[in-house]
Amino acid sequence: MTSVDTAKELGLLPEEFEKIKDILGRVPNFTELSAYAVMWSEHCSYKNSIVWLKKLPKSSPRMLAEAGQENAGLVDIGDGLACAFKIESHNHPSALEPYQGAATGVGGINRDIFTMGARPIAQLNTLRFGEPQLDHTKHLLRGVVKGIGDYGNAFGVPTVGGEVFFDKCYNTNPLVNAFSAGIVETDKIASAISYGVGNPVFIVGSATGKDGIHGAAFASKDITEDSIKDLPAVQVGDPFQEKLLLEATLEVIATGHVIGVQDMGAAGVICSTAEMSAKGEHGMDIQLDKVPLRQANMLPFEILLSESQERMLIVVKKGYEADILRIFDKWDLNCVQIGEVTASKELRFFMNGELAAQMPAESLVLGGGAPVYHREYQEPAYFKAYQQFDIAQVPEPKTLAEYQNIARHLLSHPNIASKRWVYEQYDSMVGTANMNSCEPADAAVVRVKGTDKAIVITVDCNARYVHAHPEVGAMIAVCESARNVVCAGGEPVAITNNLNFGNPYNPEVYWQFVGSVQGIINACEKLGTPVTGGNVSFYNQSATVDKNGGNVTNAVFPTPTIGMLGLMENLAHRTTLDFKAEGDAIYLLGTLRNDLASAEYLYSYHNIAASPAPFFDLDEEHKLQATLLKAIRAGLVASAHDVSDGGLFVALTESALPRQLGVEVSLSLPQGLRKDAALFGESQSRVVVSVKPENTVAFEQLMQAQGQAAARIGTVRGKAIRIDGDVLIELSEAADLYDNSLGRLMA
Template identity: 45%
Template sequence: MTEPTAKQIKDEKLYQQWGLTDWEYELISAKILKRLPNYTETGLYSVMWSEHCSYKNSKKVLRKMPNKSDRVIAGPGEDAGILDIGDNQAVVFKAESHNHPSAVEPYQGAATGVGGIIRDIFSMGAQPIAVMNSLKFGPLKDGQTKHLVNEVVAGIGGYGNCIGLPTVGGEIAFEDCYEHNPLVNAMCVGLLNSTDFKHGTASGDKNLIVYVGAKTGRDGIHGATFASDEFTDTKNKQRSAVQVGNPFIEKLLMDACVEIIEKHSEWILGIQDMGAAGLVSSTAEMASKAGSGLILNLDKVPQRETEMSAYEMMLSESQERMVLCVKPEFVEDVLAFFENYELDAVVIGQVTNDKQYKIYHLDQLVTDIPVDSLTEDVPEYDREEVQPQRMIDEQDYHFAPEITDLAATWIEMLQRPNIASKKHFYQTYDSQVRADTVVRPGSDAGVVRIRGTKKAIAMTNDSNSKYVYLNPYVGGQITVMEAARNIVASGGEPIGITDCLNYGNPENPEAFWELDKSVEGIASACEKINTPVISGNVSLYNEYNDVAIYPSPMVGMVGLISDIDNVTTSAFKDNGDLIYLVGQTQDDFNGSELQMAQMGQLKGNLRDLDLDQEKLNQDLIRQAISQKLIKSCHDLSEGGLSIALAKSAFDNDFGFDIKTKLTTAQMFSETQSRFLVSIAPDKQADFEKMLQTDFEYLGTVTTEPEYKVTTATDSVVVDGKIAAKSWKEAIACLMK
C-alpha cells in the first residue's frame, strides 16, 4: 500500500484512528517537531503516547503508591521489581494484564500474556520459578462465556506448561460486568543473584543494539493502542492487534538470557523485553533512560513476512523478542552465543550521544525525532473526579440476610462459582514441574522452595472487586490485606506487591474517582505492613458500550518464608485438633457473596477497616506459626466462617463439631482481619496466652465427615460428603 503523506494524515485526521487527540497531534507537530510527523513517526507517537505505554491518565495517581523499603533493589520503571531476600539472593516479580486481546482471541491473548510476563522476569537476569493468574469472566450461563473461559485456561496452561514453569495458584471470579470485558492478569516470580541484575538501558556512544529471538511479523500491530480503547458492538474485532505466541522459542530465549547474564554479564550493558509497542518501546525506553540517542536499521531486522514497512516493523508486537545493548568488542561472542541456542541474533543499530531517535528503512531515513519525545514529553492528564452517586444514595443501607435453613444455605453457598472449587480449571496447569513446588493450587498461597536453602517464597494474587465497587478506598485496603493474610496463613512474611489496576474510562469522572480512591486505599494498607509496590500495570478503558467493569485492582503479593518447616496449609491435619476463630465478627454483609446470592446485586457501604487490628492479627498468626503452635491456618474471605470451615475439612475428609457465639447469619459474614486455625490440644495454653484477646474457641476436628454446628440461634448437622461433592462438582456441572 502507499502510505498517506504527512499532510493527508493531518487533513484527514488519520491520527485519531490510532488514539491521538487533536490536541496531542498539535503538540507533536507544532511544539515538539515543529513540522508534520510522517506516517511512521505518527505511528510511533500513537503507541508510545497510549495509556498502555505512557500511563498519561494514571501517573498522578500511581505516585501515591509507596515503592521503597530496606529490601527494594529495583522498583517501578524497570521490566520487573526486585526485592532483597538475604544471602545475596533477590526475588523478582511483576503482573501484567492482557484483557483486550483475551476478549478477542482468548487462547492467544492469554498465552501471550503469560509469555510477556515471563520475559519481563528473565530480562532482569532472573530465573523464572512460578506463574500465577487472576481471571474474571461473566456468569457461566452461555456457550460463548464457557468457550472464552476454556480457551483462556488452555492458553495459560499451554504456554506455561510448554516452557516448564509451574502455575502454583491464582483466582477466578464470575460477575455480570465482565461478560464482554474479561480480565486476564498474569503474574510471574523469579529468583536472581543480587549482583546479576541488569538494567534496561542503552548507553555509551557507538555501543551496539542487538535484536534476539523470533522473527518479526505483522501480528499485534497497534496492540498498545488497542489495549487503551474501549469495546463497543462495532469496535471489538481487531484480531490483527492480538499477538501470536510460540512457547518453544520462549523457552530457548529464557534459558539463553538467564545463562548469558549469569556467565557472561560483562558482555551486556542492558537488556529489555519487546512487550507492548514492540521494537519502538523497548529501544526508545532503553535510550531515554540512559540519556542517549539511537540509530536503527530496519533492513537488518529478521522478518517472517515480505515487504514489511517501517511502520509495521516498529509497531509489531510479535512475541519472544528481546533487545540487548552490547559493547562492540563482545558483539561476536553474543551473536555466537545465541546462535548456539538456534535463535536469531542480529545487530540492528547503535547508540549515539545526540538524544535523537533515527530509523533507516530501505536505505532511507524514515524517522528523526528526539528520543525523549516518545517517553518523557507525553502529556500527563489531571482528570476530573466525582464520587459515584450510588455511594451517596446507599451509604446507610445495610443488607440483612434471611436464613431459614442453615444447611441448605451452606450447600448453596459452596456451589456458587466464586466459592466452588476451581480444580476443573487449574488441573490444566502443571503445578509440579521443576519439582520445587511446596504448596500447590488450592491453599491460601502457592509456595516454592529456594534450592540449597531453608527458605521458600510464598505468592498469591487477590482481587475482590465487589468491595471496591461499594467503597474504593476501603476495598483497596481489603485487597492488600486479603493478600497479606494469604501469605501469613502460609507461614510467610509479606514483603512486596505488584498490581494490575483494571478500571473503566478515566475520562469518566466517576471511574477516575474509583481509580484514585482505591489506589489511596492500597497505598495506606501497603504502608501499614511495609509492602512496597515495586511493579505493575494499569489497564483502563475496560468498558463495553459505555458500561464499565467493577473497579478491579488485582494485588499480587510475595512473601518470604525464612524456614521451610514453617510452611502451613489450610487443611485440618488430625482428629481431635482444636479449632479457633481469630478476630472479631460483625454484621458485614454489604458486598458479600451472600448478598449477591440473596439480592442478585451489590448495595450499601463498607465498614472502615481497622489497619492496626489487621496488622496485629497478622503478626500474632505469624508468631504462632513460627513457634510451631499452629497446624492449619486459613484466612476468612468470601462466604465467611462457614466456607472456611468446610474448605479446611475437605482435603483430608474430616468433619468438625463446633459451638459459636455467632448468629446463623454471621456464619456468612465477611468481616475482615480473621483467621481460622487448628492446633494440637497440648498447645492450647500457649496459644491462648499468646493471643490473649480477640479469639473464640470453636470446637474440634472429627474423623467422621460431619459438620456439627451450634450457633447462637441454630443447631445443624451437615453431611460433609455431600458438602464436598457440591463444592467440587459445581463448576464442572455449569461448564457442561
Template identity: 55%
Template sequence: MTPQPLPADPEVTDALAREHGLTDDEYARVQEVLGRVPTYTELGVYSVMWSEHCSYKNSIALLKTLPRDGERLLAAAGDENAGLVDIGGGLACAFKIESHNHPSAVEPYQGAATGVGGIQRDIFTMGARPIASLNSLRFGSLDSPRVRFLFDGVVRGIGGYGNSFGVPTVGGEVVFDASYEGNPLVNAMSVGVVKAGETVSATAEGVGNPVYIVGSATGRDGIHGATFASEEISEDSDAKRPNVQVGDPFTEKLLLEASLEAIATGAVVGMQDMGAAGITCSSSEMSEKGGVGMDLQLDRTPQREAGMTPYELLLSESQERMLVVVERGREAEIEAVFDKWDLHAVQIGEVTDTERVRVFWHGDLVVDVPAESLVLGGGAPVYHRETQRPGYLDATRAWDATDLADLLPTSAETGAGTAGGALVALMGAPNVASKRWVFQQYDHEVRTNTVAGPGPTDAAVVRLKGTTPPAADGPGGAGSPGGAERGLAMTTDCNGRYVYLNPRRGARIAVAEAARNVVCAGGEPLAVTNCLNFGNPYKPEVYWQFTEAVGGLGDACRALGTPVTGGNVSFYNESPDERGGTRAVFPTPTIGMVGLVDDVAAHTTTAAWAAPGDRLLLVSPAAWWHTGGVEASEYLAHVHGTTAGDAPHLDLDEEKAVQAAVLAAIRAGLVRSAHDVADGGLAVSLAESAVFSGLGAEVALPALDARLDAVLFGEAQSRVVLSVAPDDAQSVRALCAEHGAQATPIGTVTDGPLQVTVGAEPALSVPVADLARPYETAIPDAMAAPEARGGPAV
C-alpha cells in the same frame, strides 16, 4: 539486494492523527516537539507511545503517590522491567503482574497465552530465572455460552503456553460476576529469582555499543496492540483480531536460556523485552533511561513476512523478541550464544550521543525523534482527570438488611431458607467452588520446587532450592543445622465487589487479604505488585473510583510495610450495555504479593485440618471477633442476587496485629492449619477446611446480638481460623495476646459432619460429603456444555 519500493505513505493530517488515537492537543504537541509535521511512521510511533497502555498518561501522577521505598527493595518502582526485592542469602526476587484483558476478550487462547509469555520475559530480561506463575481471572456468568467459551479459551491458553515453557503455574484466583460479562480480566504474574548484584538493567549505555534484536523474526501480528488496549471493547472489537499477538512457548524457552547465558558472559550492557509497541518502545525507553540515543538500521530486522514497511516493523508486537545493547568488541560472544540456541541475533544499530531515536530504511531516514519525548515520565503527556463520586453509591449505601429474611437454624434439614441449605448453596457458588477444573490443566509441579500449589492453601509456596533458613543473628545467615530450605509464598487477590461499593476500603482489603493469605501459608509479606483494572478514565465517576482505590492501596501498603514494586494499569475495561452505552467492570485493583517462608518444611501451612481432636481457634482483633452484617458478601450476591451495602469493616492496625500473631504461632511450630475468613464468611472457611481434609468439626459460637446469616456468612475482615494440637491451644492464645490479638476457642475437629451451634442452639449440621459435592462439581458441570469449548487448538 535491491529493496522493494514501498507504498506511498498517506498524508499526515489532523484527521489521520485522530484515527491513531491522538487528541488534537496531543497532535499539536507532537508537531511542537518535532518542529514540523511528523512522517506517517513517526505518527505511528507517537500514537502507540502516547497511548494509555504505554504512557500511563492518566494514571502516572497518582501512581507516584504509592509507597515505593523499603529496606528490602533493590529497584525503585518503575525503574526496571519488574520489581526486585532482597530475600536474603545473596538472592533477590523479581516479580510483576500485567494485564492482557482486551486481547483475551477477542482471542481468548492467544490473548491469555501471550500474556503469560510477556510477563515471563519481563522477569528473565533482568537476569532472573522464572520459578512460578500465577494469574487472576474474571469473567461473567457461567450461564452464558459466550462466557464459557472465553473461560475455556483463556484457561487453555495459560496452560498451553505455561506448560510448554516449563514454569509451574502455582496459584491465582478466578471470579465470576455479571460486571465482567463482555470484558474479561486476564492478569498474569511471574516470580523469578536471581543472585543479588547479577541483574541487568533495561538501559542503553556506551556510545558506539552495538544494538541487537534477538529471538524471533518480526511479523505483522500485534500492530497497534497497545492502542487497541487503550480503548473500550465494542461490537467492532472482533475485527481487531490481528492486533492480538501469537505466541510460541518453545521459542520463548530457548530465548530464556539464551538470554540468561548471554547475561552470564558479562557482555550485555542492557536488555529489554519487546512487548507493547515492540521495537519503538524498547529503543526509546532504553535510550531515555541511559541519556543516550540510538541509530537503527531497520531493514536489517529479521522478517517473517514479505513487504513489511518501517511503520509495521516499528509497531509490530511479535512475541519472543528482545532488544539488547552489547559491549563493543564482544559481539561474537553474544552471536555465538544465540546461534547455539538457534535464535536470531542481528545487529540493527548502535548507541549514539544524540538522545534521539533515528531509524533508517535502506539508508533513508524515516524516523528522527527525541527519545525523551516518547516515554512515561518524560515528554509523554500527563493528565489529572475530573472526578465525581458515583451516583450508584447512594442506592447501594441505602440498602437495609432488615428487608431480607434471616435464615432459619437447622440441625438436619438443608433446604432453602435454612442455614445448612445456604451453606451448601454457597459451596456450589462459582466464586467459592473448587477451581480444580482450572488448575488441573496447569502443570504446577514442573521443576519440582512447588511445596504448596493450587488447592488447600491460602497462598502458594515454592522452595528456594539450595538455601537454608536465616540464622538467629540475622538474614542470610548460615541457617539451621537441619538443612531445611527457605521458600517464597505468593498470591493474587482482590474482591472487586468491595471496591465497587467502597473503592478506598475495598483496595485496602485487597492488600490486607493478600498479606493475610501469605501469612496463613507461613510467609512474611515483603512487597506487592499491582494490576489496576478500571473503566474509561475520561468518565469522572470511573476516575473517582481509581483515585480512591489508589489512595486505599497506599494506606494499606504503608500500614503493612509492603511497598509497591511496580505493576500495570489497565483502563477502558468496558463493554456495550443493553441501553446502547457502555458499562465498566467492577473496579479491580488486583494485588500480587510475595512473602518469605523461613523454613518450607516446618512453616508451610495449608488450610486442611490435620486430625480429629485438634482444637479450632478463631484469631481476630483483641476487641471483637464478629462485626458487621451480610452486606457486600458472597452470600448476599449468590443467594439473594444483590450487590449492596458497604465494604466490610477493616482497621489496618488490627489487621497487622492479627497477621503478626498468626505468623508468630506458625513459626513457633504451634499451628497445624490456617485459613482466613474471606468470601462466604466463617461458615464457608470452616466448610472449605472440612472438604480439604475430609474431616468435620463441632463448632460452638457464643450467643450474639446479630442475625444468624451475618454470624455465619458475614465477611468481617482480620479473621483467621487455626487448628492446633490440644496441648498447644493455650500457648497459641497467649502468643496471640502478646501480639495484640485474641484467639477464641470455637470448636474441635471430628470425623463426623460440620456442626455449628450459636449460643448453644443448633445452627447447622451438614455431612462433609454434602459440602464436597457441590464444591467439586459446580464448575465442571457448568463447563460440560458442548459450546464451552472452541477456538484455536492447543
C-alpha cells in the same frame, strides 16, 4: 502529509498532535505519528494515571529496583539472591481471541522476569469472567485457561495458584492478569538501559510479523462491536521459542558483556529502543531493513510497532559481538545487529538507506515528553445508596433446612467452589519447587533451591468490595493478600498491582481509580509492603444499545488486583489450611460482627447488590497478622485459613475437606448477632486456626499477651460441618458440590 484527523484515527488528541509538532519542529510523517500514538497511549505512558501512581509507597530496605525503574520489581531475599516479580494484564486481546490473548500474556510477563537476569520459578493468574451460564463466558473461559495452560506448561514454569471470579459486569470485558516470579543472583541483575557510543544493538528471538500492530493503542480504547476488526492487534505466541530465548538470554547476561536488555512487548521495537535510550540518555541509529521478518513487504511503521512475541532488544559492549552471536546461534535463534548507540539522544530509523523516522527518545516515554493529565473525578450516584444498606432488610433464615440450602448454594457457587476444572489444566509441578501440590495453603509456597527459604506468593482482589467502596475495598485487597501469605507461614514484603478499570475520561470511573490508589497507599504503608510496579489497564468497558436505541456504557467493577510477595526464611514455618487430626481445637481469630455487606450470600442468594464494603479496620488487621505470624513461628498452629468469600462457614468447610475431618462448632452468639451474619458474613481480619490439644494453653496465652481477639469455637471431629449441634452439611456432599460444580457447569 499527516493531519490532525490522522492523529485522531490513531488515538491521539488534537492537542497531542500539536505537541508532537512542537517537539519535532515540523509535521510528523505517518511512521513518526504512529510511534507517538502507541508510546503516548495509556497502555505505554500511563498518561491518565501516573499522577496518582507516583503517590504509591515504593521504598523499603529490601528494594533493589523501585517501581518503573526496570522491567519488573526486584526485592532482596538474602543470601546474595533477589526475587523479580510483576503482574500485567492481557484483557483486551483475551476478549477477542482468548487462547492467544491469554497465552501471550503469560509469555510477556515471563519475559519481563528473565530480562532482569532472573529465572522464572512460579506463575499465578487472576481471571474475571461474566455470568458463568452464558455460552460466551464459557467460550472465553475455555480459551483463556487453555491458552495459559498450553503456554505455561510448554514453557516449563509451574502455575502454582490464582483466582477466578464471575460477575455479569465482565460479560464483554474479561480480565486476564498474569503474574510471574523469578530468582536472580544479585551480581547478575540485568537492566533495561542503553549507553556507550558505538555499542551494537541486536534484535534477538523470533522474526517480526504483522501481528500486534497498534496493540498498545488497541488496549487503550473501549471494546465495541467493531473491535473484531482489531484482531491483527492480538499477538501470537510460541512457548517453545520462548524457552530457547530464556536460556539464551540468561547465558548472554552471565557473560557480563550486556549493557542492557529489554523485552519487546507492547509497542515492539519503538518502545524498547525509546525506553532504553531515554534511560541511558543516549540515542540509536536503527536499520529497520535488517530486522528479520516473517512477512514480505512490511512498511517501516509496521516493523516499528509490531508486537510479535518472543523478541528482545540487547545492547552489547562493542568488541564482544561474536560471543553474543555464538550463544544465540547455539540456541538456534535469530540474533542480528540492527543498529548502534549514538550520542545524539535521537532515535533514527532507516529503511534501505533512507531515513524513515527521527524523534528524540526522551519525548516518547513516561517521565519524559509523554503527556500527563489530571482527570476530573466525581462520586457516583450509586455510592451513597450503597451506604444506606440496613441488615434488617435481609430476611433471616428461620429453619435448619434453609441454612442447609444456603450452605449448598455457597459451596456450589462458581465464585467459591473449587477451581479444580481450571487448575487441572496447569502443570503445577514442573521445576519441583512448588510445595503446595498435595497440601493446600492460603498462598503458594515455592522453594528457593539451594536454600532453606521459600517465596510465598498470592493474588487477591474482591472487586465487589472495591465497587462498593473503592478505598476500603482496595485496602482489603492488599490486606487479604498479606493475610494469605501470613496464613501460609510467610512474612509479606512487597506488592505488585494490576489496576483494572473502565474509561478514565468518565469522572465516576476515575473516582473509583483514585479511591483505589489511596486504599493501596494506606494499606501498604501500614503493612510495610511497598509497591514494586505493575500495570494499569483502563478502558475495560463496552458500549451496547438498549431497547430504546440509546447507547449504554458498561464498565467492569474496579478491580485493583494485588500480587503479594512474602518470604519464608525457614521452611519449618510452612503452614497449610487443612485440619490435621481429630481432637484438635478450633479457634477464630478476630471478631464476629453483625455484618452481611457485599457478602456472596447477600449478593447471590438474596440478590441484593446495593451494600457497602464489609467491616474493615486497618489497625485490627495489622495486629491480627503480626500475632498469627508469632504463633506460627512458635510452632503453635496446626492449620490456618483466612475467613473471606462465603464467611466462616466456607472457611471451616475448606479446612475440613482435604482430610475429610469434620467440625463441631458452638457459636455462642451474643444478643443481637444474627446467625447468618456469623456464618456467612465477610467482615474482615478473621482467621480460622486449629491447635493441637497440648498447645492450647500456650496459644491462648500468646493471644492474650498480644491483645488479639481469639475464641475457641469448637473441635475437629466427625464427618460433617456441625454448628450448634445441627449438621449444616455432610462432608461427602460438601466435597461433591465444592469439587465438581464448576466442572459440571463447563460440561
